[in-house]
Amino acid sequence: MVFTIRCRVVATASIISALLTVAAQAQGIKVTLLGTGNPPPVMNRFGPSTLVEAGGQKFLFDAGRGALQRLRQIGVRWQDVGGVFLTHLHSDHVIGFPDLWLTGWLVSRRDIPLQVWGPRGTKKMMSYLEQAYDYDIRIRPYGDQISPDGAVLLAEDIGEGVVYDKDGVKVTAFEVDHTPVKPAFGYRIDHAGRSVVLSGDTRISENLVRYSQGVDVLIHNVAAPETLQRAGLSPERAQSIIVHHTTAEEAGQVFSRTKPKLAVYSHIVLPSATEQDLIPPTRKTYSGPLEVGEDLMVIEVGDHVEVRRPARTSP
Template sequence: MRSFRKLAFVCAFLSALVPGAALAQDFKVTLLGTGSPPPVMNRFGPSILVEAGDKKFLFDAGRGAMQRLVQTKTRWQDVDGVFFTHLHSDHVIGFPDVWLTGWLVAPGRNRPLEVWGPPGTEKMLSHLVQAFEFDIGFRISDDKARPEGVVINAHNIDPGVVYEQNGVKITAIKVDHAPVEPAYGYRIDYNGRSVVLSGDTRTSDNLIRAAERVDLLVHEVVSPETFSRAGVNLERTKSVIAHHVTPEQAGEIFARTKPKLAVYSHIVLPTATNDDLISGTRKTYDGPLEVGEDLMVIEVGKDVVVRRSSSPKQ
């Protein structure tokens, strides 16, 4: 009993000393990038860091993922692997930076990088290794970078449980981002808590079933108003909206799944305002809702706590 009280005191002391500090049992989600293809400074490309126990995983690696990792003070050599939702360029274009810079810059990665994704992932990454063949050889011979750290272990995966270790279970969910086939969302379970990341999708019954009453549902969204403000022609606007979920549709999804907290990420277009997104959502959903922003941290435990970053985003 005395030892238990001492441990409880130490945990309370550490939490008070460093507000929001992650202890070993925390389940923490950090939105590294909440944007979409347009290059803007406040919303980098889609990427989410999930920390469960002693495991750290990236879900997608869009533009600027490496810089955002640095801003969160996450040691890139501690990232245990990367999961791709699908192979659209805005979701993978930051991967070479995570892979190569995370290997090269001391203290660099000293173990292979595990990568999971839909069919096509292995082929894409094998070509990426070929593309950087000259640089890799040079770094190993002249910079003495450890050769095992540049190895990619790529895994093409099917829907279902794709990772289960140390109490962390990750399930790939087939979603509807046609004509991209397949595209995945992911459910992460740890310590009795659950998080679902939608990836890019239309309204998906598979996702709705997987996300029922989860602690946290991070969902993509498209704002039609942003296209008219940007002067995008009607044909292109309709094409993009057809592959995503509007705020009203997202509200219907949240109303059906009833998460403890719903959060928007992968915001299309990234110039969307909170009012663009929230007003439409409230037509169909009146529960807990946050518009995600880069470097937002969501701590998932008995309560779901949102911490907005005060760090500069440019």
């Protein structure tokens, strides 16, 4: 009898511990870097895409090459993604969208419309995609017996400001400087006193600095001039890329001014950049916590910020 009571007490304690863990996670923000690369079609860094989970909701920010495969790798169903936020309409940020949308509809049996938010031109782009894939959209429900609602796109062109605020999760868009692309957005996600900023593509942006003050995690794009030289690009071509992005030394200035609990590099130009290319120049201007992002890296934002790198596979 005493043994039975002890077992029940232990079991109850385990359940309570599990519930407390779930409750704690619900109050935080979980970020998964699905893709940390840029246009070059390499296998170690897929196209730019970030999954943010907060308050039981899941959202994607950008939809670069391979985003759906990365979601599949981490066991997140497309059915459960509430919407997609686009930073801008450069091809490497949207090229994976048709795959997410249509293959996701098919394999996850999505039966609810998809919301898409992005800069001016997003709604037009989505309407053209619906036209381009009209045959597939019309025929799939018959042959594969899936809900036509899962292929519906609810697209919205947004401006700077709060663009989503529901059930304790707030998403704020702010303009960044990715000239000649106008507008290009960064996003700030707030939930239960936690905050994450995604820079999108930008050079040093005073607006980003303003929106990132006191943020828990700042995920910033970065360009490494050394990688462009190693790739054999002409000085003129290399400079044309650098001028539209932020170098590591410049990003360090942004981190020093915003003081995040953790600074993270993503959308790394070029994907071949190493920690040696990025960390030493950053340290010229910033001495705080810093991570070079990689595909499938997980960042848990709670009372503390914790980073989990993906498991290494044997060669």
